Amino acid sequence: MKDIQLFLRLLMAIFQRVFYVCSAGQMPPFASVAMVIREGGKILMLDRSDGRGWGLPGGFVKMYEGAEQAVCREVREETGFEVEVTGVLGTLSGKRPGTWIRSVDVVFNGRVVGGALHDSTEGRSAWVRLDDVRSRIAFDYLEILETL
16 A cells, blocks of 8 residues: 555656646646644644654645645544634645645644544554654644644
8 A cells, every 4th residue: 555655646746747847837736735633732643654754634635625625534534533624724835845746735723523533544643742753743744833
């Protein structure tokens, strides 16, 4: 499964580069979402199965959905929790550290309204203290998490 995920990520990066060249540099970045859910001094995070460290639940926005729908779907798929968006925490944009992908991430605040915690193919879900995982935060999420 890990090999398939890596292959798909590579394919997506190649796809983005080809369209960037074909569109004379006018290819927009991918739209992504993530959610910060806090409870009792801990944050819901994923120990990513691709080895990149701890990340926020989230992912790419599909063509037919809005950002709020996408983040709720991604959190449900990755953690098992049904969530409610409570606000926008901030945005991250540019080249994702450790990847070839350029994206614009909208990072939402949210709260759990149902479901049960479980792991997924994306990684192991857990409630963690930021200080315990700070050195292993994936991508550029630490930039947002340090504003909490």
